[in-house]
Each structure stands twice: as structure tokens, then as C-alpha cells.
Amino acid sequence: MSAPSVNRSPVPFSPSFRWAGYLLGFSFGGFFDGILLHQILQWHHLLSGLDSPALADIQVQILADGLFHLAMYAVAGAGLWLLWRTRREFGGDGADRLLFGTFLVGFGVWHVVDAVLNHWILGLHHIRMDSDSPLIWDMVFFVFGIAVIAAGWVTLRRGPNGGGGGSRGTLAASVLTLAVVIAGQVALLPPAGVSTVTALFPPGTAPGAVLAAAATVDGRVIAGADGVWIIDVPDRFRALELYREGAVHVGGSLFPIGCFSAGLS
Template identity: 55%
Template sequence: MTEPNSPTDDSTEARRLAWAGLLLGIGLGGFFDGILLHQILQWHHLLSGVQSGLVQDIRVQILADGVFHALMYVIAAGGLYLLWRARRGVAARGADRRLIAFALIGFGTWHVLDAFLSHWILGIHRIRMDVDNKLAWDLGWFAVFGVAVILAGWLTLRRGGGSGGMPRAVAPGTLGLAVLIAGPVAALPPPGVTTVMVLFRPGMSESAMMSAMAAVDGRMAWRDPSGQLWAIDVGPDGDAGPLYRHGALLVGNGLLPVACLNWSRI
């Protein structure tokens, strides 16, 4: 059995801390893209480069963004779990620097992989879809947020040493807090989107669902073949909250996985 604080134990904690940093960095890289490029700047959606009438429907685009954010949730949750498992190793000399270094490497790695896979191999989107020279924007983003950040992480790792006066709980606490804040923010709908996804109770009649929609002065934008999941446009000043009083199980726009719950037939 491995004794606590033995070299093998220390090595295991160090590996967990490194993988925690990588996964948290990748998750934050995805959230950064989703918040900045999909929502604030609205330069692209995940599938903006796919030339298909169905895919170009804004509802499909937002759904794809939601699936992307769900994947980032899974990756970030894995990083938080490993960080918790490696909590004893955080007190080791240089552990905070190592965690930050691998988080930077993970952040940059996400942008490198995104550039090669999404931009140049699959072509499902580019950094900016509304410019003539798309490659220049791709290369600039690749260099600044990919290569440069990986290099910063590598240099931080090479420096080694202690924390430089920074409390050792700051690095893991800051990364964990960043993920917990970025996840919900990334799941918010883009500005101007007034359509909410509504999952009605099983067995509700169509007339009851229509009455629920009328109660919020909404307009049906779409519904799935089962008839239980609706997309309702409530308008820019609408309030979807009253739908809960009229038979809705869940109402969301990206923060709640209403579509997944419907597909699972809960």
C-alpha cells in the first residue's frame, strides 16, 4: 500500500493536478468562445459554416451551441472532480504554478484544436463568417489565443519554484470559480432571442397547451413530433414564467436541458 506523502503518492497528486488544469483550461476555452463569439460578438455559431437550409435555421444553430456548451460542462466537471481529488497536492511547493500552467496549456490547446478541426478540416464555422478574408481572422485567433497561450503555459511550467507569495488556495479557487461562473453565462441565449423551449406535462391535451401559450401572449415557433416539446416566441417583453402555472414542466432557452429530458421521455 502506498503511504501518504510517499513519492508515488506525490506523483499521483501531481498528475491529477496537471489533468485538472488541462480539463479546466479546455472547458474555459470553450466557454470563452461561446460567450464572446457566439453571444456577445455573434461572429458565428457552432454550425454557421454548414450550408443546409435546416441547419441554417436559427433554432438549430442555438440547439447546436447548447450541445457544445453541454460538452464543455462535462469537460469542466471532470476538471473540477480531478481538482478535488488532488486537493491534498495543492499544498505542495509549486503546485499552484503547475495548475495555472496546465490550465493555460489547456485553454490554448482548445483553440488550436478548434482551428484545425472546426475551421480548416470540417469547415463547420470560421472565427468571422461576415468577412471576405476568413483565413486571416482564423490565423490571428489561432496565434493569439492558441499558440501564445500554450507558450505562456509552457514558460510558466518551466519557471518552476514556489507560489511567489500568492496563497496556494488562490489558483484552484480562482479556476473553480471561473468555471462555475462561465458555465451558466455561456448557456444564456444570444441577445435578442425571444423563443423559449417549453416541456409540457405528459398527457396534456393540445388545447391545454394552446391555452398555456395564450396565457403569455406567445406564438408557436415549432414543436417536436411528440407534441410535448414546444418552442414559443414570447416577444421581447414577454414573461414565460406563467407557463409553469399552465402545465409546463420546464421552461428554458439554453440553461435547462429541456430537449434532452423530452427525448428521454421523463
């Protein structure tokens, strides 16, 4: 007489169980960045992009990295606490796949948040501070994050509680993500026949420093105010070299010119 089979619970998992995976993945993404890029490869520290004599001290940079790791420990602790609270759900059918998928999503989200917030909005650092083209390295890790999120999404969709939507929803989201990534890269350069770029420099950057930065790319400053400068760069592909000279963001938009013109008239 054969032993009866044991059916594992098909009950949908709680949001806490899912968030355990998201938080653990997010924290491990931070640990991956800090351990590999800050310590082993030493490509950057958390505050490497800030131009301040007080922050140039390596002890201050290491302290900032340590506080960053402490924050990641807090996120990981929250994830482990949620996982412990929902430990009974781990016996459910597909729990391992769900936890792995949410972990991948959280891991990828860290890289996207790091690129958008720390690299481009706040300008705290770039992936390779010693690179002649730091934007390329930033984009590599941004796309890496998108790819890991996609892998996590596919893992979740194939699970027993992945939800509806089918392959059409996944395909549409993938196409939209790819379009956003490509459009973001194209927007970084002015259109063909236009040599004017908008460059954002950190607050407090002296006009002389901006003039010197423009000179390194054979460009000239047209106008500027509050850290936003309009620079004419004859060779539009050299505009990205402004990142090396301290620019936080370089774009091809021409809209600010009208604002400056109105302000200067």
C-alpha cells in the first residue's frame, strides 16, 4: 500500500513574504556595489563625485561607505525579520521560486535607483570616477539592473501565484523598458546639426570652473544660472566629456535657452 501524497498549500503568499525577498535583494544589491566597486576594485566611494575639500579626505570617504553599509544592514535586517514572521509560508508550493524572483527584482531595483538617484540626480558618484566616459559605465550598470529586474519578473510570472497578464503583458513591458533606455541615451546628445547642450553642475560651482570645463571640449558658454549652463560644443559627441569635468548631467534639450534668453533680455 503506497503512502498518501502530501499536497503543499496553494494559498497565495502574503505581501510580507514577498517584501522579505524584495528587501533582501535590495540590500544585497547595495552590498554588491559596496564590496566589489568601493572596496575590491576601488572604482569609487559613495561621495566621490562631490567637489569639496572636506570630503576629499579618504577617511571621510570610508566613513561614508561604512554608513552606507550600515543602512544596507538595516534593510537586510528588515527583510530577515519579515522572512522569519512568514516562515510558515515557506512550505507552500512555489515559495522558493517566489522568494528567488522577488530577490532578483530587489537586487535589480537597487542598481536602477543607484544610477538614477546617486549618479544622475544627486551626482554623488559615478561607477568609474577615473573613466574618460563615466556615463557609459553608469549606463552599463543601469541596463544590468533592468536585466536583473526582468529576470526576476520572468521568474515570478512562471510561478504558481504569478498572476495573470500572460506573455503579451511581459512583452509590452519589455518593449517599453527598452524604449525608455534607448530614448534616455539618445536624449543625452543634441540632435544632428545642433551643437548646444544643457549642462548641470553641482551647486556652488564657480563660473570660471564651468568656462574651463567648456574649453576642454572646445566649447563656449552661452548662458548660465543656478548651476544650469548652456554650452556650445561644435563636436556634439565630445559633450559627454563634460561629465569628466564635473557636470552632473549633460542633455541635448534646447528648452532652457528660451528661459535664459528671457532672463537676460
